[in-house]
Amino acid sequence: MKVEILKENLKNGLNIVEKIVGKNLSLPILDNVLINTEDSFLSLSSTDLETAIKLWILTKIIKKGKVVVPAKFLSNFVSLLPNEKIILEEKKQGVYVECKNFKTQIQGFNPEEFPLLPEFKDFEFLEIDNEMLCQGLSQIVDIASPSQSRPEISGVYFVFSKNLIKIVATDSFRLAEKSITLESPVKKDVSFILPQKPAREIINILGGKGGKVKIYFSPNQTMFELPMKEAQHPQVQIISRLIEGEYPNYEEIIPKKFKTHIIVKRDEFLSQVKTASLFSGKINEIKVNVSEKEVQVSAQDPDIGESQSNIPAKIEGEPVEVSFNHKFLIDGLQNIKSSEVMFDLSGREGPCVLKPVGDASYIYVVMPIKAT
Amino acid sequence: MKVEILKENLKNGLNIVEKIVGKNLSLPILDNVLINTEDSFLSLSSTDLETAIKLWILTKIIKKGKVVVPAKFLSNFVSLLPNEKIILEEKKQGVYVECKNFKTQIQGFNPEEFPLLPEFKDFEFLEIDNEMLCQGLSQIVDIASPSQSRPEISGVYFVFSKNLIKIVATDSFRLAEKSITLESPVKKDVSFILPQKPAREIINILGGKGGKVKIYFSPNQTMFELPMKEAQHPQVQIISRLIEGEYPNYEEIIPKKFKTHIIVKRDEFLSQVKTASLFSGKINEIKVNVSEKEVQVSAQDPDIGESQSNIPAKIEGEPVEVSFNHKFLIDGLQNIKSSEVMFDLSGREGPCVLKPVGDASYIYVVMPIKAT
Numbered sequence: 001m002k003v004e005i006l007k008e009n010l011k012n013g014l015n016i017v018e019k020i021v022g023k024n025l026s027l028p029i030l031d032n033v034l035i036n037t038e039d040s041f042l043s044l045s046s047t048d049l050e051t052a053i054k055l056w057i058l059t060k061i062i063k064k065g066k067v068v069v070p071a072k073f074l075s076n077f078v079s080l081l082p083n084e085k086i087i088l089e090e091k092k093q094g095v096y097v098e099c100k101n102f103k104t105q106i107q108g109f110n111p112e113e114f115p116l117l118p119e120f121k122d123f124e125f126l127e128i129d130n131e132m133l134c135q136g137l138s139q140i141v142d143i144a145s146p147s148q149s150r151p152e153i154s155g156v157y158f159v160f161s162k163n164l165i166k167i168v169a170t171d172s173f174r175l176a177e178k179s180i181t182l183e184s185p186v187k188k189d190v191s192f193i194l195p196q197k198p199a200r201e202i203i204n205i206l207g208g209k210g211g212k213v214k215i216y217f218s219p220n221q222t223m224f225e226l227p228m229k230e231a232q233h234p235q236v237q238i239i240s241r242l243i244e245g246e247y248p249n250y251e252e253i254i255p256k257k258f259k260t261h262i263i264v265k266r267d268e269f270l271s272q273v274k275t276a277s278l279f280s281g282k283i284n285e286i287k288v289n290v291s292e293k294e295v296q297v298s299a300q301d302p303d304i305g306e307s308q309s310n311i312p313a314k315i316e317g318e319p320v321e322v323s324f325n326h327k328f329l330i331d332g333l334q335n336i337k338s339s340e341v342m343f344d345l346s347g348r349e350g351p352c353v354l355k356p357v358g359d360a361s362y363i364y365v366v367m368p369i370k371a372t
Numbered sequence: 373m374k375v376e377i378l379k380e381n382l383k384n385g386l387n388i389v390e391k392i393v394g395k396n397l398s399l400p401i402l403d404n405v406l407i408n409t410e411d412s413f414l415s416l417s418s419t420d421l422e423t424a425i426k427l428w429i430l431t432k433i434i435k436k437g438k439v440v441v442p443a444k445f446l447s448n449f450v451s452l453l454p455n456e457k458i459i460l461e462e463k464k465q466g467v468y469v470e471c472k473n474f475k476t477q478i479q480g481f482n483p484e485e486f487p488l489l490p491e492f493k494d495f496e497f498l499e500i501d502n503e504m505l506c507q508g509l510s511q512i513v514d515i516a517s518p519s520q521s522r523p524e525i526s527g528v529y530f531v532f533s534k535n536l537i538k539i540v541a542t543d544s545f546r547l548a549e550k551s552i553t554l555e556s557p558v559k560k561d562v563s564f565i566l567p568q569k570p571a572r573e574i575i576n577i578l579g580g581k582g583g584k585v586k587i588y589f590s591p592n593q594t595m596f597e598l599p600m601k602e603a604q605h606p607q608v609q610i611i612s613r614l615i616e617g618e619y620p621n622y623e624e625i626i627p628k629k630f631k632t633h634i635i636v637k638r639d640e641f642l643s644q645v646k647t648a649s650l651f652s653g654k655i656n657e658i659k660v661n662v663s664e665k666e667v668q669v670s671a672q673d674p675d676i677g678e679s680q681s682n683i684p685a686k687i688e689g690e691p692v693e694v695s696f697n698h699k700f701l702i703d704g705l706q707n708i709k710s711s712e713v714m715f716d717l718s719g720r721e722g723p724c725v726l727k728p729v730g731d732a733s734y735i736y737v738v739m740p741i742k743a744t
Contacts, residue, residue: 073650073676080647094677102647106677275452275474278445304445305466305478 001035001065001090003042007081007099009057010042010088013234014075016205017046017053020197021071024048033071034114035088035095037064042088045117046071051198052117052239053205056228067095069108077106118239120216120223126160126186127212130226134207136167136178137199139335139362144196145171152245155193160186168250174328174366175253176335192217193247198224198240205236220244254365255351258344260290260317263357266341270333272297272309277326279307285369286329289321290345299326320345322352323369329354332364373407373437373462375414379453379471381429382414382460385606386447388577389418389425392569393443396420405443406486407460407467409436414460417489418443423570424489424611425577428600439467441480449478490611492588492595498532498558499584502598506579508539508550509571511707511734516568517543524617527565532558540622546700546738547625548707564589565619570596570612577608592616626737627723630716632662632689635729638713642705644669644681649698651679657741658701661693662717671698692717694724695741701726704736 017033024030027049034045042059045052067090077097078086087098094108140156147154150172157168163185167178206213206226216223220242228235276286281301289296295313300306322345333341338356345352348371354364389405396402399421406417413428439462449469450458459470466480512528519526522544529540535557539550578585578598588595592614600607648658653673661668667685672678694717705713710728717724720743726736 077647077650077679080643080650082643101683102644102679102681104647104651104677104679107675271452271454272474275449275476278449278452279476303479305476307449307474307476309474311473 002063003088004060005086007083007086011078013044013055013057017044018071018075020048020051021046029109029113031070032068032109034068036066037061047115050241055234055236057234065090066111067108068111068114069095069106118221123216125214125216127214130206130211130213132180133213134203136180138203140167140169140176140178141199143169143176152247155195155243156199157193157247159191161189176364179361193243202238255346259347260320260345262343263314263340264311268311273329276307279304280326284325285323286326287323291319328366374435375460376432377458379455379458383450385416385427385429389416390443390447392420392423393418401481401485403442404440404481406440408438409433419487422613427606427608429606437462438483439480440483440486441467441478490593495588497586497588499586502578502583502585504552505585506575508552510575512539512541512548512550513571515541515548524619527567527615528571529565529619531563533561548736551733565615574610627718630718632692632717634715635686635712636683640683645701648679651676652698656697657695658698659695663691700738
């Protein structure tokens, strides 16, 4: 292999594929990037055996071939080079790098030992707006729980039905659902559970890059692919295994009727919950007290002190006092971007719902702390 | 105590005094801030028994008094409050805080248990430009070594002589000296060793605030005081104990004659040393090879690979190859801000000196790795 590539393009590509590379002591080959020539492109691939990332950079190919070298090392090294053309050349089971007045040999591995990535040629796919996908995923992904006993809720649930994708996550204390409209309806209803790590990488890697994402899937794997837009945004594939198992019938959990209905300013409510959280003690408990005229947020801990604040609100229904884990309320409020938030309560112990005012696509269900 | 204070002013003050507050399990009173009324000012004080910080904020005093409350907790809490007037009131051995629609009680400690801070009234002092002090200290402070066996080199050495302050630090592998001219000469030559932590706090707290710093000292303590400039920059005092012992006669270590004299571009040389450092292996060794025409930077490690680069230079004297710990060269080059750097070498094993071109106030001495 011998190629000529711009430093910036190689650096951008390495910054993406190195994201899933860690210190893998038992399988050191996984700490590497596979660099391969494919037609007029240089492909970079990395995998941790659960998630894989592959991308293509338009490059001047002088001689075909492939090399496998430490991904983070190469990335650190390339980022220190001057902004010039780089020559990459296969040499002594490694890569020789020449750039302006730098001459460097980096030791690598046998490319035949690098795991094969799954291919999705001729598979069916769906298309979705990239920014809507990434923004929706970011409102959901942190809710999933790394549960050993219930692996099915450790991922993000994707449900495709007619012209709608629903993305869902829960940790059994709260649940978030985001709906995104598709431009054309799916041929057949389908669903899968994506692990949390690749869901986060989709946001990190594809977010802010515009365009449309193609989602491919087989019974146990999926691929999110963003086509090339320009040289700085190469074609990227994020491939992941799927989580086996049946996702819980989550729609049953979302309450349909409420006893108390509130609308408050989101920023002010969030800052009051955060302030009360400082006084919430070891069980993270804060109280939300709804009277006829206003909402009061309070917390107390004998060692720390007590705090109380109130916020004007539009209130309908019964007065009630409900206790929450402040973290769960803060997460829900932070996932909502509208200036006003609807907060629906079902008595002291029933599930509550947070929703952005003027946006029916997002719903956040949270269970109160049970009164003792 | 009862005072009325703007949220921003209280927050700024707490952000400063909380810097030296940690989790002190054996003496929990040290995790607190002492809030006291003094004339028209509210004073905030914190101490870890080695360093103390005190500052004064212009405040509407309604009733005199003092309280002691957890510093980081109060700082976190105040930063969440709306940008409005805050009422602070002594209540139930703690402080009651009212701000817009927030009502809060924070538990505190008995103010009589808070350690007394040393006072420097009627002491002699020197005056020095604040920015020159902070900038000079930042070129020195990280070189000091937290040595248990030689506590005297664990701090920063200040020498006041005639109209010059010299600030010095060493870890026995390298040494840095910065000279700052005083506007008026000192009456009597004097020197002291300031611990590294308060030296860092001087940079953090006083840096960027302009003005002139007054330096007070007694045989075992010192105080750096920056007067109030405006409400946002209150008068601040940083008080520290001094390190006992005799600082080594460091001027002997600075070589006066060299065999090889180089001038190179600082950024390019730094980036070449950083690149080579990736290949330097466990002992951090990189080689600098000076021929008649150019300087070559190289490193190799059989497991990683090898790197070599060259940089044009003005060279006088003997060709030589010297090995360095890359960290020590990088630190020195990063402390130098000029576009060109002088690099003077004394053979394979003698001390080398880095200096900014066109600035005689800074000198960085570094020992090579001994040839084996």
